[in-house]
Amino acid sequence: QREVATDFDFFYFVQQWPGSYCDTKQSCCYPTTGKPVADFGVHGLWPNYNDGSYPSNCDPDSPFHQSEISDLISSMQKSWPTLACPSGDGLKFWSHEWDKHGTCSESVLDQHGYFEAALNLKKKTNLLQALKSAGNTRFQHFPYDTYYRHYFYTTVSNKSKGKKKMFTGIQPDGEFYSLNNIKAAIKDAIGYTPYIDCNVDQSGNHQLYQVYLCVDTSGSNIIDCPVLPKGRRCGSSIEFPSFGNVAED
Numbered sequence: 076q077r078e079v080a081t082d083f084d085f086f087y088f089v090q091q092w093p094g095s096y097c098d099t100k101q102s103c104c105y106p107t108t109g110k111p112v113a114d115f116g117v118h119g120l121w122p123n124y125n126d127g128s129y130p131s132n133c134d135p136d137s138p139f140h141q142s143e144i145s146d147l148i149s150s151m152q153k154s155w156p157t158l159a160c161p162s163g164d165g166l167k168f169w170s171h172e173w174d175k176h177g178t179c180s181e182s183v184l185d186q187h188g189y190f191e192a193a194l195n196l197k198k199k200t201n202l203l204q205a206l207k208s209a210g211n212t213r214f215q216h217f218p219y220d221t222y223y224r225h226y227f228y229t230t231v232s233n234k235s236k237g238k239k240k241m242f243t244g245i246q247p248d249g250e251f252y253s254l255n256n257i258k259a260a261i262k263d264a265i266g267y268t269p270y271i272d273c274n275v276d277q278s279g280n281h282q283l284y285q286v287y288l289c290v291d292t293s294g295s296n297i298i299d300c301p302v303l304p305k306g307r308r309c310g311s312s313i314e315f316p317s318f319g320n321v322a323e324d
């Protein structure tokens with residue numbers, strides 16, 4: 076029984092891969108503050124109900140105020156960059172996220188607390204590192220370490236079949252990786268299975284676009300998702316496109 080209309084059951088914490096936002100037909104625009112580093116960025120922290128529905132735009136009397144988060148702005152430019160066109164400094168994106176989603180969790184987090192919670196979750200989940208270290212836990216107990224890494228790599232990556240290449244983790248290198256291995260890598264690193272949302276690049280390849288994790292109503296603890304989001308189909312093998320310089324080993 077909900078006491079107020081703005082109550083909610085959990086958050087989706089959604090991060091986006093910039094390479095997948097930018098290599099689509101629609102393309103993207105870098106922020107006026109500069110090209111983001113090649114890392115996952117925050118999309119949003121979205122209050123949700125256990126039945127899959129969600130509240131939005133809960134409090135028109137609580138507008139976004141840059142002054143309330145002035146100490147967070149430089150972190151937000153790094154961790155929550157805007158990639159939509161035309162280029163902006165991020166304020167429009169953050170303001171949209173606050174108005175649409177943040178105002179629905181005001182009973183728990185004020186404006187500063189809301190943005191701080193998202194930044195802390197991004198740091199805590201460290202998705203790129205989780206993917207890059209994939210396989211390290213999986214293989215450390217095997218005696219024929221090198222062989223198994225190689226086998227795993229050539230199995231997960233269609234493009235590199237036949238190449239003599241060691242498995243170096245799941246990297247944003249334009250290769251294809253198994254959806255299940257991507258999910259397993261994140262589960263190995265943070266303890267919870269994410270939901271993966273795919274989009275399509277200019278050649279029609281399905282690729283890793285957004286990673287959904289669920290968070291309790293305090294905004295700080297990752298939990299098992301009470302209900303899965305309605306994401307787009309991925310297929311069993313998906314591209315992890317690069318975003319800028321990637322060492323081609």
Ligand code: 5GP
Pocket residue numbers: 087121122123127128129130175304305
């Ligand atoms: P899309 O249709 O691009 O997946 O989502 C459009 C927008 O709707 C998202 O950016 C987000 O604001 C909102 N949205 C989509 N799915 C969900 C959901 O499952 N829960 C919540 N809280 N918001 C969602």
Ligand code: 5GP
Pocket residue numbers: 091096118119156157158159168171172175
């Ligand atoms: P949603 O309603 O889906 O949470 O927010 C998406 C809105 O934010 C859209 O209007 C989109 O144009 C804008 N936006 C600005 N920068 C970005 C970005 O980097 N990624 C995404 N997904 N949306 C952005």
Ligand code: 5GP
Pocket residue numbers: 254258269270271272273306307308309310311
């Ligand atoms: P299953 O739940 O049987 O593993 O997958 C059923 C369908 O859901 C398949 O088409 C599969 O590609 C898709 N699927 C499974 N996990 C995810 C995920 O995390 N994200 C997305 N977008 N689709 C998924």
